[in-house]
Amino acid sequence: MDNSSHAPRGLRKALLASAVSAALITGSLLLPAADAQAENAVPTYQPWTGTTQGKATQKLIADLKAKIAQAEKDQAASPDFLDDLKKTLNEYEAATMVSQAQPFLDNFSDGEFTTNATWKVTAGQWQVDKSGSNRGLVSKIRQQANLNNLLGNLLNPQGTQQQGTGAQYAAIYTKAKLPGAFTASTKFTSKDRYGGLQLSLYQGASAQNQYRVAYQPGNNQGLMLQKVTANGATTLGAYNGAINLEDGGAHELTMTRDANGKMTVLLDGQLAINASDTSLKGDLDGILITNVGGSYWLREVSVKPLQ
Missing domain, CATH: 2.60.120.560 (Exo-inulinase; domain 1)
Structure with missing residues (x-):
């Protein structure tokens, strides 16, 4: 039973923020479980080092947006949950996206x-x-x-x-x-x-x-x-x-x-x-x-x- 739409909205947002933060570290949010657990799978993301960190962050955010859009199309999750997830992801992107500008x-x-x-x-x-x-x-x-x-x-x-x-x-x-x-x-x-x-x-x-x-x-x-x-x-x-x-x-x-x-x-x-x-x-x-x-x-x- 999906209880995500019945949880208090503030609590749901806090859980979403934690989920997005964890995903941005592990790259695992909305990935199929079989892919995430495959022992011999080729890594999708390379280690975030030096100037590659900004590009990796941008790619991860783009992938998450694509998966959210697909979940909406397939009606795979609560609309309220997906709306909160999009909002949290947009806020994260605005706050942390690495600019192309240089010091x-x-x-x-x-x-x-x-x-x-x-x-x-x-x-x-x-x-x-x-x-x-x-x-x-x-x-x-x-x-x-x-x-x-x-x-x-x-x-x-x-x-x-x-x-x-x-x-x-x-x-x-x-x-x-x-x-x-x-x-x-x-x-x-x-x-x-x-x-x-x-x-x-x-x-x-x-x-x-x-x-x-x-x-x-x-x-x-x-x-x-x-x-x-x-x-x-x-x-x-x-x-x-x-x-x-x-x-x-x-x-x-x-x-x-x-x-x-x-x-x-x-x-x-x-x-x-x-x-x-x-x-x-x-x-x-x-x-x-x-x-x-x-x-x-x-x-x-x-x-x-x-x-």
Whole structure:
């Protein structure tokens, strides 16, 4: 007698979650018993090692979905049970599926920025400084008017003057397939108490869509978290207070976003901004750094999937 449709729904879901978790470890859910117990059977799945783990997980989930669909067609199980099983499997897939995006790290220790990773300058001047306490990818721009509303199209070269010493801002980017749920950070040294530094993860060939965190020395909003689209920049959150990091030391600015769109900004490991946004979907296409006035040494830029 099938009692699965009469069990309390909460208990049934808990049992289903356990069943799916066990299946994802053993690869045995809904497999015929004879196949599972055959002593001389050739293994269907290879050991999950290194970069093969994501592919094995995707294959297993696809197989489970196919078996659930067949069970529905054959009316081989309670419809409520199959509905709960599909929901549990979808939730697991959304939470744990390995993205095709890759982690990114560049500390400029090789003394250049044009290969491994390949950064491209679109405005101002950038160079790697390996000497003294101020080291890293350096950019210097004289104090300008408020340029915090810079929008997309920053990946296109801005003309001879913009790439020279008279540039109003400095911009540099690198293409990289990055996860939509991420931890992005830069370790930097700041010298001038004006202007600002912006770290953006972008989508699109011209960085039309971005998530951007901005450090603004001398401003009464020392940090801002923004979403940038074709319609303009929207402030998702801000730290209302002056922040001055021009003490000669290195500082770390971190922006995170989880799979549910919850976002944070941390400065030197301390929470500064909480926000939420789900409007940008899928993976991201690269990293954009913009200097809107000041002298900055970027010691490290990193992006990794948010666990």
